[in-house]
Amino acid sequence: MCKKIVLFFICLGVACGASAQGKDTTKVEKPAEVPVISYSLAAKKYKIADIQVTGIKNYDDFVLIGFSGLSVGDEITVPGEEITTAVKRFWKHGLFSDVKILATKIEGDKIWLEIQLKQRPRISEVHYNGIKKSEREDLEAKLGLKKGFQVTPNVMDRAKTVIQRFFDGKGFKNVNVDIVQKDDPANEGEVIVNINIDKNEKTKIHRIYFDGNEKLTSRELKKAMKKTNEKFSIPNDWKTSIREMFSTKKFTTEEYENDK
Structure with a gap:
């Protein structure tokens, strides 16, 4: 996944005009050009006039705004570190698959920001394939993967490691674990997790050899x-x-x- 930190500005042009017959003419102003932020020019300071959050349903806006480290009334530099740092905060949290902070409006030294987030999916179902019922129950207790749990790369990596160690302790040294996620067609923003386990044969000891044993046979x-x-x-x-x-x-x- 390509992480992008995007900051761009949208200014809305206002079309004004009057219409009349005969001598009257219609005049339409051209929309204002979208400002381009050049990183080769000197940065400019703006005061945050408002912050909106979009794309998230399960968190309150004020929680996410607070997490960003940005506040209405703050003075930020554009281009600058404040926006970059805010985006990194969300990435570090691990709960979002896409993060953008946009400037939707500029008036003088004031700037309006929008935080666009795409939340990682939550689990709707978990299926274990290739193992016994008792093994599944033991793994369910160890993994804690349940309905409503949010899926992150760290959670999936940990699940795979726990499963491998579990079967290693039972003598299955060559266990293969494949965790597959697919969108749940009945629940938007949720996934069905299939954990496919191939234990293979147990690793058994054929012979034990000792080297350097002089005092004991x-x-x-x-x-x-x-x-x-x-x-x-x-x-x-x-x-x-x-x-x-x-x-x-x-x-x-x-x-x-x-x-x-």
């Missing part, structure tokens, strides 16, 4: 690793083998670190 070291076990085989110590056969063979980073 490999078997003694393997016994000490209570939750990190290799694939079942029939060794001389058949009692130990039977016990290990029923212990976990999946590989999880957390248990491996504990066993180390």
